[in-house]
Amino acid sequence: MAKKLKKNDDQLADAVRMSSQEIWQAGLAAFAKAQEEEGKFFSMQLFEERVLRALSSIGVPSRQEVDALHLRIDQLSTQLAALGEQPTAAKKATPKADKSAAKKPAAKKTAAKKPAAKKAK
Structure with missing residues (x-):
């Protein structure tokens, strides 16, 4: 054993x-x-x-530089959108006023020119 x-x-x-x-x-x-x-x-x-x-x-930018540029573009786009909303109402009102104001002086100028032309004859 x-x-x-x-x-x-x-x-x-x-x-x-x-x-x-x-x-x-x-x-x-x-x-x-x-x-x-x-x-x-x-x-x-x-x-x-x-x-x-x-x-x-x-001169190739790094990933961090590209990411920073994307962030800056987003910030500027947001600022532009905020600025773009405010002047649009003013721009819509301004062209109508400009068109009517532009027509009036033009009409006055043609009326002023016609009498001057008649005097010359």
Whole structure:
């Protein structure tokens, strides 16, 4: 019976050893994969920084600059719309007054010219 226990203990020890080796190898594989991914991430980040620097040097605006411009355009559009609503009522009244005022002096000028032309004859 002592032989059976020793044999079972040896088998259990071997199973634990094999299991621990598999866990160790899986950990090493995960670590290697993480290092590889980190390297890819780092090189990608470095590439993006270089591209952004090159674009900036030739005058291409950054995403933040474009977003700021969009925000400014929206603000100016809102201000323009607010200003555009107020003068439209005044503009509608002004052209009618201008048209009638423009016709009256023109009529006076033609009447003034006719007598002057008659005097010359």
